[in-house]
Amino acid sequence: MALNVLSKQKNYVLEKLSSFPFTVPNSNEFDLTVCKLVQRTERLTAFFQLDFNGPSQSNSSAVNAFGYRRYKWMDWFITINCLITYTKFVALGFSTSDSVAFYLGDSLFRAKDGQAIYIYGSIMISMLFVFREWILNLNAKGSFEILSAWKVCFNGFDSTNLQMNNLVAKRFRFTIFLFSIFTQNVLLSMPFCSALIYIIPCLSNPWIYKVPKLAFFCSVWSFPIIFVFTLLFSTAFGFFWYIVCSICFHLFRLYDLLHSADDLNHRLVDGKQLRSFCVSIIHQLNNFEVVSHKFRYLLLCYLLIFAAVGDFDIFLGTIVKVYNESVANLFAFLGFSILLSLGTFGLIFGNFISKLNRLTVKLHQLSTKNRLTMRTANMVLEIMDRAAGPYNGIKIGDLLTLEKSFGITFILENISALMLFICNIGPLIHTANLSNQN
Structure with missing residues (x-):
């Protein structure tokens, strides 16, 4: 019973984080503020010599x-x-x-x-x-x-x-x-x-x-x-700011099509409208897959480098306790912050991407309400296969895909790696410290 309550609470939090319903009023002043903030952030990356257009x-x-x-x-x-x-x-x-x-x-x-x-x-x-x-x-x-x-x-x-x-x-x-x-x-x-x-x-x-x-x-x-x-x-x-903003842009376009599918389910549509909607979905899925394919090795490097840095920082700060207590605590804090940020990123984006599975349900509802031609039916089946397929998500290298369970798996894998460090290297460090004291 307690596990079901915790599961419902986790799903509710992820729903809030991934859909962001707590938006601010649609004012021109805020729109201008965000534009200036984006431009200022780009100039800041140029200041730090990210020679990037x-x-x-x-x-x-x-x-x-x-x-x-x-x-x-x-x-x-x-x-x-x-x-x-x-x-x-x-x-x-x-x-x-x-x-x-x-x-x-x-x-x-x-x-x-x-x-x-x-x-x-x-x-x-x-x-x-x-x-x-x-x-x-x-x-x-x-x-x-x-x-x-x-x-x-x-x-x-x-x-x-x-x-x-x-x-x-x-x-x-x-x-x-x-x-x-x-x-x-x-x-x-x-x-x-x-x-x-x-x-x-x-x-x-x-x-x-x-x-x-x-x-x-x-x-x-x-x-x-x-x-x-x-x-x-x-x-x-x-x-990383450029990559995340670009991925968000394509994800929110797909999210808009989910809203459009909800609207189409509440009114009568003809075959031409449904074909036009399917073409839009296929076009956005193609764009998203191109972005995901283009950045797959960069995201893999980000994941490997920063996960290794986070694990090693925690190891130096909590197990080895390098230098003195202040420096060790600083290493431990940096390591936990890095891993927590990566895990949160995986949870939010993975849950957001999992919403694409709703396309299968919405298109199935649309297809049952309308008599489809062979051409339209093929389009609908293509989208349903791609939305429900196992490769749906942000690519990380050639083998990993950022999906709903990726964030949890990532955190568990890092905990396992730290436990291996503690069990295999911790006793050796403790023995070396005792010998130095003697």
Whole structure:
């Protein structure tokens, strides 16, 4: 009985989150506010060197003779800083020399698990740098021209231009408003978070106050390290904003067709109207599948990279307890936040996509009320098969599909991975700590 109550409560919450009925009044002032917010968020991604045309994508390439994007002076500056920071982290991760630690500004000098943190940092820099270059190189080749479909939002959320009814257009506008505010705050707070992660170990290390040379070089090295981590994480999150907004645009168009199917069920329709409606559904399903297919490997990289970062942060913060209690709690908080965000994203979008199954019911009701020609019947059957099929959803790589149960499965898989870490590596770390104390 209790399980049934919990299941009903969960379905009710997911229904509210996925349909967003709590929309604001349809005012011109709010419409203008959302447009300015979207434009401001796009300018913010450009400020963090996401060299991206956004909604103005085209097929024009900006690549050199070798097939790679053309580097500007800022690209060279970012690349050089990434290489310098990566080299520093690798050197400090494997070196035991005090002189090397002083000149490289080792903020974790003689600290517990300092080398493990530097090796982890070097892996993160290499993955995020390769990911950034991959995104910008694909963009330079015109691979993301499909993002130009939602450029109509930059001039207003008119229901006619969006090809949605007023209610769905308001919900779509409110969704973009919420996610743009979240993205903007994350991008603005990224420099402060990067500085905080670097400064806390420095201020809590007693050797900083005993060795002036170490304190001086830690201050000098703080600028490239904070710069690199801010740029790399901002690029990853800024492009995620583009992807989510583009997917939402196509999903809400499909959601509008569900409303249209409800309306058609309450009045008489002829074969021509039903064929026109089926053509619209097939067209929107094709557009959605193209977007899903285009971003499937990028979404897979997002999932793998950030899930691994979240798991490892929790492992370092709760099991290893790196450095001191403050730094360990910071790692644990970041890890839980990352996994919670990914799981929430999977739950909301998975439940939203599962609503497409209602197309099968609505079209079946329409087909029973009307005598269909062979051509119209084939269209209806095609839509019913695609809406009820097992491949319906956002593609993540070639094997995974974001559906209703994906978020729960993702959270359970990460819990299982953490348990494996705890059971297999935890005792070894505990034994090593005891031997060091002795």
